[in-house]
Amino acid sequence: MTKKRTSGTPLPRGQATRERIIGAALEAFAEKGFEGASTREIAERAGTDQGLVTYHFPSKDELWRAAAERIFGDLGKALDERVASLEFDDPKERARGVLREYVRYVARHPELFRFMVAEGNRSNARMRWIIDTYMKPRFEFMKERGVVSAAGIDESDAPYAFYAVTGAASLIFAVAPTCRRLTGVDPRKQQTIEAHADFVARLLLP
Amino acid sequence: MTKKRTSGTPLPRGQATRERIIGAALEAFAEKGFEGASTREIAERAGTDQGLVTYHFPSKDELWRAAAERIFGDLGKALDERVASLEFDDPKERARGVLREYVRYVARHPELFRFMVAEGNRSNARMRWIIDTYMKPRFEFMKERGVVSAAGIDESDAPYAFYAVTGAASLIFAVAPTCRRLTGVDPRKQQTIEAHADFVARLLLP
DNA sequence: GTCTATAATTAGATAGAC
DNA sequence: GTCTATCTAATTATAGAC
Numbered sequence: 434m435t436k437k438r439t440s441g442t443p444l445p446r447g448q449a450t451r452e453r454i455i456g457a458a459l460e461a462f463a464e465k466g467f468e469g470a471s472t473r474e475i476a477e478r479a480g481t482d483q484g485l486v487t488y489h490f491p492s493k494d495e496l497w498r499a500a501a502e503r504i505f506g507d508l509g510k511a512l513d514e515r516v517a518s519l520e521f522d523d524p525k526e527r528a529r530g531v532l533r534e535y536v537r538y539v540a541r542h543p544e545l546f547r548f549m550v551a552e553g554n555r556s557n558a559r560m561r562w563i564i565d566t567y568m569k570p571r572f573e574f575m576k577e578r579g580v581v582s583a584a585g586i587d588e589s590d591a592p593y594a595f596y597a598v599t600g601a602a603s604l605i606f607a608v609a610p611t612c613r614r615l616t617g618v619d620p621r622k623q624q625t626i627e628a629h630a631d632f633v634a635r636l637l638l639p
Numbered sequence: 640m641t642k643k644r645t646s647g648t649p650l651p652r653g654q655a656t657r658e659r660i661i662g663a664a665l666e667a668f669a670e671k672g673f674e675g676a677s678t679r680e681i682a683e684r685a686g687t688d689q690g691l692v693t694y695h696f697p698s699k700d701e702l703w704r705a706a707a708e709r710i711f712g713d714l715g716k717a718l719d720e721r722v723a724s725l726e727f728d729d730p731k732e733r734a735r736g737v738l739r740e741y742v743r744y745v746a747r748h749p750e751l752f753r754f755m756v757a758e759g760n761r762s763n764a765r766m767r768w769i770i771d772t773y774m775k776p777r778f779e780f781m782k783e784r785g786v787v788s789a790a791g792i793d794e795s796d797a798p799y800a801f802y803a804v805t806g807a808a809s810l811i812f813a814v815a816p817t818c819r820r821l822t823g824v825d826p827r828k829q830q831t832i833e834a835h836a837d838f839v840a841r842l843l844l845p
Numbered sequence: 846g847t848c849t850a851t852a853a854t855t856a857g858a859t860a861g862a863c
Numbered sequence: 864g865t866c867t868a869t870c871t872a873a874t875t876a877t878a879g880a881c
Contacts, residue, residue: 446865464760465675466672466675466757467671468674468676469675470674471857472856472858482865482867483866484859484866487859488866489864491858492857493857547757549814549817550757550813550814551753551757553816553817554749554753554815554816555816565820568817568821569821590834592822592824593811593824593838593839596814596818596835597811597835597838600810600811601802601803603806605798607759608755608756608802611760611770611774612802614762615770615778616797616798618799628796633799633803636803636842652846656846677874678876687848689875690848690877691847691848693875693876698876
């Protein structure tokens with residue numbers, strides 16, 4: 434998960450462990466939900482023990498918050514970078530590029546969608562904070578400079594477009610083993626990722 | 640959930656309790672996942688106690704299987720009924736009607752999608768059985784007489800279409816509280832359900 | 846069929862050795 | 864910082880009263 438840093442210096446040992454624990458927690462929460470994932474299992478995935486998990490994160494709640502910040506923060510950073518690197522002038526061509534990059538990102542991070550669905554049904558303080566901090570800017574971007582404006586979708590339809598796009602782009606990767614058995618297609622293959630990106634892009638921006 | 644039966648006679652007491660427990664388990668599994676949902680919580684939702692849950696379902700595994708059969712079986716029955724009642728001659732018009740009925744169904748059963756995402760990442764014997772028994776007929780229907788054939792989608796794209804349609808139709812209802820805060824739109828309102836059905840139908844079958 | 850009591854296991858959190 | 868030991872509470876499953 435964190436093999437490289439942007440700066441050349443490696444992380445101090447403690448902080449590197451902390452990062453490993455967050456990554457392990459993210460996978461476990463996405464797979465089994467908040468209640469179903471045990472701190473012992475998270476520790477084992479991170480290659481350490483339960484005591485050290487509670488040392489770095491005094492409560493399971495705080496560990497959840499760190500995992501949520503990691504996954505939504507990473508998505509934001511990745512999209513901002515890729516959007517900035519796209520050099521299309523035509524808004525529609527540009528929106529197509531953004532959409533395809535989005536599909537590629539969710540394909541490599543299926544835990545993002547599983548996490549969203551598992552936690553999206555709650556409306557506690559932590560979830561509200563995630564929405565306001567990380568999701569609102571994405572929603573606004575889509576309305577003003579993304580698929581909604583480029584596809585000529587009425588702004589009052591933006592909520593439907595947002596969830597339709599997110600669901601259409603992500604589901605196949607979040608249930609990859611099921612898809613493989615049902616359809617014969619393996620969503621983990623690069624070829625499948627590109628084909629799905631094609632399909633979603635043609636659907637939204639024909 | 641089960642206020643009426645097709646036959647006039649009411650269920651025997653024990654069987655009625657059993658049905659209530661299945662409904663409660665379904666909600667709990669969808670909300671917290673298999674490991675996160677406790678049999679005590681399920682019993683409480685069903686208005687009884689933990690001992691009676693293990694009387695009707697000797698293990699949590701068997702309860703899971705009953706819940707999965709219930710939700711996928713109900714979807715199949717509901718869709719078959721509604722498809723049969725549609726009277727459009729034009730295949731495209733007919734596919735539009737099926738798609739809109741599908742959106743209405745998932746809107747009223749958001750636990751279906753949560754269950755799919757929570758469990759779709761596993762490939763144990765039970766999940767394989769669910770796929771072969773309940774999902775394969777749906778997938779085949781969509782290819783031969785549903786959206787794929789009506790929208791002129793190449794059959795090799797059927798896997799992408801299946802997961803894109805499912806995700807696009809369902810996500811907004813599965814994360815309703817989040818959607819409400821993010822967009823101001825409440826997916827539980829009838830008006831929202833129809834608007835989303837419109838949007839998805841226009842997207843797939845313009 | 847229904848419920849109470851309880852056994853065996855596992856959970857999150859704490860304390861302390863190193 | 865890291866890990867082991869332990870406390871308290873909650874978990875599934877079982878046994879038995881009614």
